[in-house]
Amino acid sequence: MIRIDGKEVSKAIREKIKSEVAELGFSPGLGVVLVGDDPASQVYVRNKFKACETVGMTSFETKLPADVSPADLKKAIEDLNNNPEVHGFLVQLPLPKGFDTDEVLSWVDPKKDADGLTIENIGLFHAGQPRSIPCTPHGVIKMIKHYDFAIEGKNAVVIGRSQIVGWPMARLLMNENATVTVCHSRTQDLKSFTKQADIVVVAAGKPEFVDQSFFKEDTVVLDVGIHRKEGNGLVGDVKTEGCEGHLAGLSPVPGGVGPMTITMLLENTLRLARASH
Template sequence: MVATRIDGKAFAAKLRDRIAGQVAALKDEHGITPGLAVVLVGEDPASQVYVASKGKQTKAAGMNSYEHRLPDDASQAELLALIGRLNADPAVHGILVQLPLPKHIDEAEVINAIAVKKDVDGFTTANTGRLATGQKAMVPCTPLGCLMLLRDQLGDLSGKDAVVIGRSNIVGKPMAALLLADSATVTVAHSRTKDLSDVVRRADIVVAAVGRPQMVKGDWIKPGATVIDVGINRTDSGLVGDVDYDGVAAVAGAVTPVPGGVGPMTIACLLANTLTACCRANGLPDPQGLGL
């Protein structure tokens, strides 16, 4: 068996096209343009690349992009004041603070200062709580992208046995909540789970988000299972995921590559969340075909 390669890059491109069409319709029919504000503190090279990419794709979708840069030594009070202004700005529908932040800034306090309705990263305590309890929420972009890929590959997830490897607030926990909402049977495993390979081996769906290069081996995988690799690990041989792709591809029914799998979905889902936030702010129905 050779697994189907799940092409996240192609899926994300189609999603962005769909978003651009809905943004154009929103402008034509209501005179409204969604706006995304991205805040970068400091000069982290990787963060600068991410912010530039987000700005480029936001504009390509027909949205307004607002970029705010603060120096590395900016105070927490300055950052919170900026967020306060963005919360109050009606032209801004989504706010994203690029992580990580400098060590002198309380990340949790900053995230929770973002207005819940503009929290397009889905990281505020209010949105994570709503997601966990089955209420309407802004959903973190990476898990949302994973869910889209799973639905596209498998259709109905009801009754599927899913294992999420990783328990982070950004991926693992919200991924489990999304799978539960789709009526999958979910196990959240992690690096300290006993007999981890045996736990994974029974799963129809495996989502690997543990941050360990190529940890998930082919003999961990149930034949025909669908494997979503969230990991992005820089090694001497280049970028690799949390999954041993070649070994897993020989057993699985479908698997995402790294790069080109989950990664491209994250920014596309950020745009989807911004469009959703804009519609909700203006009393319009949620856009169709963009996730939940």
């Protein structure tokens, strides 16, 4: 079984981004708005900024307390919309309870929407004219391709249909000419679908929720889930026991889809920076 190593794939792509940034003649700026003090979000933001540094991008952090008023949050977003040094930014999700995420995202200038989550960019993406490509599913496609697993003509199953992962994942797999089935919480007999699949992307957000028995031999499995274990460490949505020797490939958690998500955020920022000049 091939370990679909997101760190390895990221390294290669970040090198390429770094040299493209060096040729630009200016440093693309990535902003992050962090509301509240959720420890996991703080780690994600730190990792995004570290990644920026490695490719020569400049980061801009806007930290706000969990009880910030919607008006002040809107003002902070507008400041980033108007800052010419910021080419792309995102609002770190999830927002603390009480915020209307859709409304907050509607304040982001789509031309600076590094996550691709504004209505305009979702529309452009699904219309086949992407401005920003949703980072996690984009990373998954790059990982499958990096290891030369075929997508065209294959049966692909996506578990999960969220706006941020499952739904755009299905679209990107279709763009690569896979035959795609999307499963979700109301799917009956999930295993009957995954057992037919050559590629399975698991994004249900449930720790170790599927195991080897869900897959036929030589399936390629991408595990998007990420969960903190009791005590220490991280697990994904896939129980890895028994997968070795059964699957053709599996992305680990940690070190799989996570690093690729950040790398694709850098790629979106570069794309937005280019488009702004």
